[in-house]
Amino acid sequence: AQKITQTQPGMFVQEKEAVTLDCTYDTSDPSYGLFWYKQPSSGEMIFLIYQGSYDQQNATEGRYSLNFQKARKSANLVISASQLGDSAMYFCAMTDAGNNRKLIWGLGTSLAVNP
């Protein structure tokens, strides 16, 4: 069965430093998409970055980059130059093999950025 694993329940980082949030996944489908979302305390889910399984290069969006290691089935999110506003829950998700409109979600990592 497909599964997303986020092994870090909570992370701390100093402002202006980089941080990596881990995500591993399990699927037998050769075609899939991987997503990262941010959920601040206000509750809204904010799309950050997307990586397709056939994409040759790692996705980047501003300060966010996705370290995609297909053989290891990992899709870690790297946030460079952390800001106080980055403090939030971060969720990794992937498309469901049986229905690629459906996303399978990890349990999230809580990131706290310290001044």
Add this chain to the structure above:
Amino acid sequence: GAGVSQSPSNKVTEKGKDVELRCDPISGHTALYWYRQSLGQGLEFLIYFQGNSAPDKSGLPSDRFSAERTGGSVSTLTIQRTQQEDSAVYLCASSLGSTVFQPQHFGDGTRLSIL
């Protein structure tokens, strides 16, 4: 509006009552999704619509849950005879739907509390 709009933002009701949650997607987005997020958990897929049809209802927890979408726009999620385990945040998302890997854009959610 520019984003996905959900109402009400909070709903408190007594066990056994029916509730109706509303989602107004981003204009032009043909795909619409409902998720449930329980405290400290990731997101649980409930149902998605492509236009007005719901190809996948497999995530609905029981026959007390139903959803509809009219005019390819607004959707309502109805929970009949609410139970305490229905207490959660119900999130709605929409996407362009033109390709399967379009990111989903979320509303702020409805926090449902069953007394």
